Amino acid sequence: MTGADSMASPELLSSAFRELTAGAPEGIWAAPGRVNLIGEHTDYNDGLVLPFALPHHTAVAAGRRDDSVLRVRSLNSAETLTIALEDLVPGAVSGWGSYVAAMVWSLRESGRSVSGVDIVLGTSVPQGAGLSSSAALECAVGIATAELYGHQMPPLEMAKLAQRAENDFVGMPCGLMDQMISMLGQPGHAVLFDTRTLTPSPVPLALAGAQILVVDTRAPHRLVDGEYAARRAQCATAAQLLGLTSLRELNDDDAASLDQVLTALEDDVLVRRVRHVVTENRRVLQTVDALGRGDLATAGELLNASHQSLRDDYEVTVPEVDLAQEVLSSSGAYGARITGGGFGGCVIALVPEDAVQPLITDITAAYAGAGFSTPTAFTAEPAAGARRVS
Template sequence: MSENNIVDKVAQKFVELYGNKPLVVKSPGRINIIGEHTDYNEGFVLPASIDKAAYLAISLRNDDEIHLRAEDLNETFSISLNDLKPVNDVSWPNYILGPVAQFQNKGIELKGFNAILTSDVPIGAGLSSSAAVECATVFALNELLRTNFDRLEMVKMAQKAEHEYAGVMCGIMDQFASMMGKKDHVIKLDCRSFEYAYFPFKLEGIKILLLDTNVKHSLASSEYNTRRKECNQAVMWIKEFEPNVHSLRDVTEAMLDKYVLPKDKIIDKRSRFIVQEINRLLKGCEDLQRGDIYSLGKKMFETHDGLSKMYEVSCKELDYLVDFVRNKNAVIGARMMGGGFGGCVINVVNETEIDKLIEAIKPAYEHEMKLPLTYYVASIENGTEILSY
């Protein structure tokens, strides 16, 4: 369904239910081209917002009640501002209530509101559907309440909402990419200082193809915490001799050779991947400045190999999809995207070859892995914005 159709449909439903015309805000899902597991090591990431988004139709009420409807789930939820707290028995309202709480925490006088949520960001595919809803809510309330927060402040509010109401201690990347995205550009984001710069990613005839393994291994959260500990351990060992080192962002491979490798080969392997990945991202930005997408594509394959063999957060399904496209001319670059042990492979592909590629890869994957393969074609679009008022 086109964006105009989605907006018309949700606005019409809103008028039917609540009798007045809503503000409609759109906030997109995101991809990350390169820079994985670098965020919590104070490195860089290279995300972009995509043409799959959450749409929130909303208007203020004259009382303190919040009335919500999730159009795609055909579910409703109501709560009073006085009773605001995370909901345990159903999760989707928390992505709207969490942002409301952030305004409350800042001492802003709130009003109740009516809202309808609809989204075409696939859930569970690692495209940050929750961040899209949080950013849409913060942005809409900022507009309706005339609170004049800038975008960076709204990003931080949306991230805090995820921490406090969804219970996920995420980094800043998902909300940042959703809120700050720019059409045909990726964002080089410094996860230490929050400084950022846009790099052009307007490539004629090139699309992003996301291949969803439909796998979610239970290892993901426990191994994620283990990797964080392993990275921190490397930093502690180096810091004894190099007091200016605060995270793997400050570490060189020579430091790893000297202070980490002699102590523990696994911790060396984990932290070496991060040091290499941060450097790879910086060089990838140079590729983009030169318009050299093929060099960036090679780096994406290198990132996957590092995530699979050094950081060991891949799985056979992800590896299968990357290996399948590795020597195909249609595919410029591919890698697993996200925390690992399932989720999506991101591919940068020649647009004319997508159908032929899907025709080959879908039956092969489904036969080999005994799982369905879902795919999405994405383009890079603007971040959070008002569509109608």
């Protein structure tokens, strides 16, 4: 067990909760991070995504209070936050605590009563790696607080509350994908999610003789600095100029040539943003089809094409990410691409089982030669979504 794994262990959380409150927690809840196999920057364009939940998770030990106070201790940062519920307003809390405060705020804003809560949290989701540690934290806090106060709701409704927390309280204009998969993850499956109809469809990931390798490039993954918001705004502008409700509508008319549609946009940046979204939606469906046929070579080619589109048309990669993708795709992987919002974070690859260790060795050597920080890597299997642990 790594240090990060131990921080999320029920035993440590229970012990820390007793230390904080002098009493036992009323329960322990957990929610996972995620890898997005394909379908990047499509979720806020009413598009298609194909993520799966990771075994890495955030866990919280929690109990009720009756004094309208939120008190939270993070084992990872060794910090404690205490704030009155009446003071929970956007901008009142920063850092890791903002995601916890945001979730309690979102529940209360939805009309659900919360009179106070003690929380001790720990996470094994790598921080700043593009594996959605924020959604894992939001969903773990959300299901814990809701159950403590007797609020029952479907998983997708909780995901929407978590999205609102991140959008309106934290200030990160994310789509619904991360919170959805943290709530709805299934062992052995990815989830094809249509963000326009809000329809989730489990997709078996039976990768005979292959594995999904996740490489944390160690390039800092920061999305609240304006770049993510800028991409979203560019897509909204393009849709408006084209007379569309969302860019997803460009996938509805098979008779229309994308190039012909793009001639209506005189801004080259907008042309490239739109081209990525439309072609990425197509790649999601093509990947589901390829995986269903066991055609790993085609699935790998689609991952490579997704990365190229994210690099050239969406411009969200960085040198560390591009180097990892290049080494993986040229040294034995079926294909590889950046996963997550971009500007750092992780690269995923579909690789033959016997190529995992050689590829890790190759990437480590390439990073050393380029003067980059040493990357870390692990193989990932789809795991369960948010749940009560004890």
